[in-house]
Amino acid sequence: MSAPGPTHPEIARALLDLKRRHQEAREHADLRDDDESFARLAWAEDRGTETLKLIVAVYGWPGHTLAGENGADAAWWLAHHSDDVTFQEEALELLQEAVVAGEATRRQLAFLTDRVRVRYNRPQLYGTAFALDVDSIEPYGVEDPDRLDERRAEMGLEPFDEWQQLVRNHFPLRPRNTES
Structure with a gap:
């Protein structure tokens, strides 16, 4: 018997698409190292952050049940790479709750914890x-x-x-x- 799919596969698809776009923009920026590439990367990060904020506002943290394991991982990825440290702090609190509820991984929590701490020079x-x-x-x-x-x-x-x-x-x- 296989695990049930996400309750909101459309959210999972959207998160996975945003993660893919961010990864492609990041890879392109690393290779090209030019203003246009970095502008695309900034756009991908901003789009990912704003979409994730909307999802969180409506559904809460998109964990395994809501978005499946891959969708939940994409949500973490987007939060981790966000330029909005205030949102990262909010995501960190929600991710902590999601880990306790079995909706996210401790590994994701460790990475986001360190990201937020580093951003505050801790x-x-x-x-x-x-x-x-x-x-x-x-x-x-x-x-x-x-x-x-x-x-x-x-x-x-x-x-x-x-x-x-x-x-x-x-x-x-x-x-x-x-x-x-």
């Missing part, structure tokens, strides 16, 4: 966020680093060393141009 709890630039990839500061892997395990995350290696493999540094 140390992250789970070591999910990294500062990326041309020369380095470094994690943002972490609260109580001695217990980091313990906290990560509680949230269903791999050990920090494994995560850090995954991040560095995904975002390889560009070779420096040493010619003058």
